[in-house]
Amino acid sequence: MAEWLFAPFADFEFMRRALAGCLALALGATPVGLFLLLRRMSLMGDAMAHAILPGAALGYLAFGLSLGAMTVGGIVAGVLVALAAGAVARSSILKEDASLAAFYLISLAAGVLIVSLRGRNLDLLHVLFGSILALDDASLLLIAAISSVTLFALALLYRPLVLECFDPAFLRSVSVLSPVTHYAFLVLVVLNLVSGFHALGTLMAVGIMVLPAAAARLWTSRLSLMLALSAVTAVLSGLAGLLASFHADVPAGPAIVLAAGIIYVASLVLAPGGLIGARLWRRPHLEF
Amino acid sequence: MNAASLSAPALRCDNLTLGYDRHPAVHHLSCEVDHGALVAIVGPNGAGKSTLLKALVGELKPLQGAYALGAPRERIAYLPQLSEIDRSFPVNVFDMVAMGLWHQLGPLGGLNRGQARRVRATLAAVGLSGLEQRPIGTLSGGQLQRARFARLMLQDARLLLLDEPFNAIDARTTEDLVALMLTWHAEGRTILAVLHDLERVHRHFPQCLLLARESLGFGPTASILTEPLLLRARRLAETFDDHAPVCHRHPAPEVA
Incomplete structure (x- = not known):
């Protein structure tokens, strides 16, 4: 058993790197995902993940599989689409979900097309599904740096962000931080989507953000606990996914997201906020 | 809008026009509210009452005219309508109410013992003792409004803007909240409250502003809430013309 658990990481450096990448993503991307979920923006996260693709693809077209070019391209495209979707929602009759769906389809199509221009299927697979098992020093450092920045930013913005989520009118009435918080959060x-993109690909990046967050939401109604629980869930999913990938020889990215998905479905059934769990955890009601 | 010089009134509106897409929601409003006044803002739906409060807290730029507040921004508290809170968000009553101390705590500061005591005392004053750790999603509408009043009290504001504070609240809770509001009035704070219950306005509010997109009168309540004026208010609020001509009533230069 121990052999089965530890040997892959003890014997192979690429597995250790993948695990470090998962750990960094769990500490940075997952808490951000929890706030996405609590702000009912999970789908927007999904749409933005796809929006990153054409930017990264343009970087790829110009410089090949260069980490820097794809990262910068992805960040620029992501920020542009986030702002554009907001602007479209405010000033046209389309609601934000419709405009996001439109942007997401356009981006995905454009991205795949641009990558194909240079024409290697292997690269396309890399872009769509990531390369968690082939993280080099630079990618690993990038993911770790983004996670570090995220943790600091969340610590600084925690209070205004919580207020912005549940009572934005109050935040606006006491502070000028409301727009700052909103845009800092989008950034x-x-x-984190770009960092998830390098590890898990454009199609799976949101998985590690939202699935562990959704699972944690079902177990507790205390935000601090929820944040910790979501990060732990994400680490466990990463570990389980990597082991499954190693032993059963399946692709790592989908295995990780599927592991998170299994935890989510199990929570959905068993947790106090879940389907059967609501009955399982029911205690006799009080007199008053 | 500069720091309070006590000689200035608590609020002065000078030919103030507010609106959306050039259509005025509040038209050429001029009025002066004294420090310590308790004013009800009354008028039919769509009369511009909420719009006026929004503009006073800076959420909306005037289309024309100007207003001046006799208190600095951080001494003004605004209670929007209840519906704007996401009650499914995981936050408990104590944490929500403690945010009334924002101007002392800022985005990073922690609560010291004295402040925590103040939060608990305020919760007791609004009748929410023992519910400190409850998630806000489990509160009833009345309890949530009590919690918002507690947060408002902690803000220690000199000018309070309340948007339909007693809407959809049961009689018992309303009595308690009105009593709280009257103690704020007794403490010398200035209060502007949007209300629909005219009977309650008669009973508790010395002054009244009747709004129907323009001011139909501002003064002692008994002289404003008269049948002819109320009838006019109802008529005025119902007209909305997509192709309304440009207003030339006060050809003052547009504000920047």
Whole structure:
């Protein structure tokens, strides 16, 4: 058992790197994902993940599989689409979800097309599904740096962000931080999506953000606990996914997201906020 | 809008026009509210009452005219309508109410013992003792409004802007909240409250502003809430013309 658990990481450096990448993502991207979820913006996260693709693809077209070019391209495209979707929602009759769906489809199509221009299927797979098992020093450092920045930013913005989520009118009435918080949060989302993009690909990046967050939401109604629980869930999913990938020889990215998905479905059934759990955890009601 | 010089009134509106897309929601409003006044803002739906409060807290730029507040921004508290809170968000009553101390705590500061005591005392004053750790999603509408009043009290404001504070609240809770509001009035704070219950306005509010997109009168309540004026208010609020001509009533230069 121990052999089965530890040997892959003891014997192979690429597995250790993948695990470090998962750990960094769990500490940075997952808390951001929890706030996305609590602000009912999970789908927007998904749309923005796809929006990153054409930017990264343009970087790829110009410089090949260069980390820097794809990162910068992805961040620029992500920020542009986030702002554009907001502007479209405010000033046209389309609601934000419709405009996001439109942007997401356009971006995905454009991205795939641009990558194909240079024409290697292997690269396309890399872009769509990431390369968690082939993280080099630079990618690992980038992911770790984004996670560090995210943790600091969340610590600084925690209070205004919580207020912005549940009572934005109050935050606006006491402070000028409301727009600052909103846009800083969007930037954090884009940064973490880019980091998730390098590890898990454009199609899976949101998985490690939202699935562990959704699972944690079902177990507790205390935000601090929820944040910790979501990060732990994400680490466990990463570990389980990597092991499954190693032993069963399946692609790592989808295995990780599927592991998170299994934890989510289990929570959905068993947790106090879940389907059967609501009955499982029911205690006799009080007199008053 | 500069720091309070006590000689200035608590609020002065000078030919103030507010609106959305050039259509005025509040038209050429001029009025002066004294420090310590308790004013009800009354008028039919769509009369511009909420718009006026929004503009006073800076959420909306005037289309024309100007207003001046006799208190600095951080001494003004605004209670929007209840519906703007996301009650499914995981936050408990104590934490929510403690945010009334924002101007002392800022985005990073922690609560010291004295401040925590103040939060608990305020919760007791609004009748929410023992509910400190409850998530806000489990509160009833009345309890949530009590919590918002507690937060408002902690803000220690000199000018309070309340948007339909007693809407959809049961009689017992309303009595308690009105009593709280009257103690704020007794403490010398200035209060502007949007209300629909005219009977309550008669009973508790010495002054009244009747709004129907323009001011139909501002003064002692008994002289404003008269049948002819109320009838006019109802008529005025119902007209909305997509192709309304440009207003030339006060050809003052546009504000920047």
